[in-house]
Amino acid sequence: MKILVTGGAGFIGSHVVDLLIQEGHQIIVVDDLSSGRPSNLNPSATFYHMDIRDPEMRKLLASEKPEVISHHAAQIDVRRSVADPLFDADVNILGSIRLVELAYQSGVRKFIHISSGGLFTANQSTCPVTRSTPFSHSAPMAPANSHSSFISIFTNRPMDWITLYCAILMFMGLARILMARQALLPSLLDRCCATSRYELMVAGNRFGILSMSPIVHALTF
Numbered sequence: 627m628k629i630l631v632t633g634g635a636g637f638i639g640s641h642v643v644d645l646l647i648q649e650g651h652q653i654i655v656v657d658d659l660s661s662g663r664p665s666n667l668n669p670s671a672t673f674y675h676m677d678i679r680d681p682e683m684r685k686l687l688a689s690e691k692p693e694v695i696s697h698h699a700a701q702i703d704v705r706r707s708v709a710d711p712l713f714d715a716d717v718n719i720l721g722s723i724r725l726v727e728l729a730y731q732s733g734v735r736k737f738i739h740i741s742s743g744g745l746f747t748a749n750q751s752t753c754p755v756t757r758s759t760p761f762s763h764s765a766p767m768a769p770a771n772s773h774s775s776f777i778s779i780f781t782n783r784p785m786d787w788i789t790l791y792c793a794i795l796m797f798m799g800l801a802r803i804l805m806a807r808q809a810l811l812p813s814l815l816d817r818c819c820a821t822s823r824y825e826l827m828v829a830g831n832r833f834g835i836l837s838m839s840p841i842v843h844a845l846t847f
Contacts, residue, residue, distance in 0.1 A: 633698030635662025
């Protein structure tokens with residue numbers, strides 16, 4: 627199967643690419659490398675150094691003809707989302723909506739959109755989070771993350787749109803223990819251990835995820 631992965635040079639996206647290639651799929655990666663790393667790129671994938679908002683995306687989809695798009699590309703800097711919300715919205719909201727529309731127009735069969743569970747983080751009274759948990763729009767990136775609801779519009783189009791299957795996955799937070807630049811969990815633990823003012827509560831099923839495999843397999847449906 628030919629699959630296009632946007633953000634395929636990022637942490638999650640690159641793991642998805644690696645597994646898909648191991649499973650024998652033909653992979654196309656689109657990434658502008660604004661936050662992704664060239665070292666994450668799988669040499670067996672066809673790479674396009676491109677922004678998802680680039681008008682050339684239409685030509686790319688027309689020539690490559692992917693069957694599936696796994697959309698990971700995003701503006702991920704929370705500080706920039708606050709300082710420049712128009713840019714954040716242009717990339718994360720309008721860019722994603724344009725991409726899913728291009729997917730339909732290009733005959734793509736499935737569109738898997740990766741969003742963030744950060745919308746729920748301010749709802750501290752609700753634990754664990756479920757599908758019925760309301761979004762917390764006070765979160766800095768709430769407008770951008772809630773673009774998932776815009777993409778869901780495409781699943782409710784008239785019958786002529788039924789050829790495009792859309793799914794949305796929202797991750798709460800994936801800590802990179804071995805990557806110091808965004809090692810969220812170690813930073814949190816250091817702060818908790820440094821002073822008694824912090825109380826740490828870990829919610830989960832008592833099983834830590836030691837690898838990305840369970841998450842990657844969830845993305846590869």
